[in-house]
Amino acid sequence: xxxxxVLFFNKTAEEKINSLIFKIANETGNKYMVDNNIPPHITxxxxxxxxxxxxIINIVEKNIPKFNKNKIGIASIGIFNPNVLxxxxxxxxxxxxxxxxINKIIKINDNxxxxxxxxxxxxxxxxxxxxxxxxxxxxxxxxxxTEYFEELEIETNRIGLVECNPYMNIKIWEx
Numbered sequence: 001x002x003x004x005x006v007l008f009f010n011k012t013a014e015e016k017i018n019s020l021i022f023k024i025a026n027e028t029g030n031k032y033m034v035d036n037n038i039p040p041h042i043t044x045x046x047x048x049x050x051x052x053x054x055x056i057i058n059i060v061e062k063n064i065p066k067f068n069k070n071k072i073g074i075a076s077i078g079i080f081n082p083n084v085l086x087x088x089x090x091x092x093x094x095x096x097x098x099x100x101x102i103n104k105i106i107k108i109n110d111n112x113x114x115x116x117x118x119x120x121x122x123x124x125x126x127x128x129x130x131x132x133x134x135x136x137x138x139x140x141x142x143x144x145x146t147e148y149f150e151e152l153e154i155e156t157n158r159i160g161l162v163e164c165n166p167y168m169n170i171k172i173w174e175x
Contacts, residue, residue, distance in 0.1 A: 002048055002164040005102045006041040013154035014040050024130045027144040028137040038167045042125050044102045046115040057171050063105045067175045070094040074152040077145050083133045085141040086126035095125050
């Protein structure tokens, strides 16, 4: 199974980002994010794990005090060509530290296989707005974003353990 540890945001930030997600979905016709109820988030760690997930829940839960709320600036948009459109947070010590800490915490379990794209200098933090786009949808999504995107300052307030494909919250912790 594939899992992720993600950062969630305060209500104001969620509403602003969801507004962009809905505008893009309506303009492109690609409603994957909306139809699958995928909330705005930053994935800190992506990993495969085929054992009992309660083990990972317990490891993360014991270490939640190591994480805290913080503010993150969002100043640009980005794409993973050709099928993902995202908001790009400004890299800071908080994001770098959160990524390193959570990977170190869950990698204690030898059965965890970390995705190389979410480790160290390979990791590109992002907030997906639309995924599984074709080329035309991507162009329409960029056009929509350039019309509606404004710089944001968002605040993190929760960490979640989620199952991927399909998306499902497993456990969410306040930080």
